[in-house]
Amino acid sequence: MLEKNYIIIITGPTCTGKSTLAQKISDKFNLPIISRDEIKESLFDNIGWKDREWSKKLGKASFELMYQFISKMLKTNKPFIIESPLSDKLDTPKFLKLKKQFDFYPIQINCKCDGKILFERFKQRSEYGKRHPGHVDHLNYEEYKEILLKGNYDPLNIGGKLIDFDSTDFEKIDYTKIFEQIKNV
Secondary structure, eight states: OOSSOEEEEEEOSTTSSHHHHHHHHHHHHTOOEEEHHHHHHHHHHHHOOOSHHHHHHHHHHHHHHHHHHHHHHHTTTOOEEEEOOOOHHHHHHHHHHHHHHHOOEEEEEEEEOOHHHHHHHHHHHHHTTOSOGGGOGGGOHHHHHHHHHHOOOOOOOOOSEEEEEEOSSGGGOOHHHHHHHHHTO
């Protein structure tokens, strides 16, 4: 494993298995996780939820809090995991600024999935109550449809190691291979 300060960044669209992957990596390497959705859901639980506009407002706040937590963790010079749907356009500049300030090595895991399967997962998760109701996913089908049908996000342009993670078929995922790729960086 790396001697240098590093962080594992797990990103990609909703329903691509980011949270599950983050937990498995956390368990394997005994690393803490900063999860943007957990931050947002804590805000829902403490100040409430109502509609899509409120969810978006708390989404923005949760990203700001996530970056505060990332900065604090980077000061420790200890590895950790970030799990969040990140945007190359919005988040690459933020991570590049953090790299200048803290000199860390990013290991980015870009989660993706067949778009049609991803959109169906999103609808099923919403309809079966598998996600915090504050996200109001049942109101987001049209908003997310085009994004989800693409099946992936562009990775952040921040250097380091990039690992592709295809979750189209959860039964065929080889987590051991992912662990080895992380370990051999």
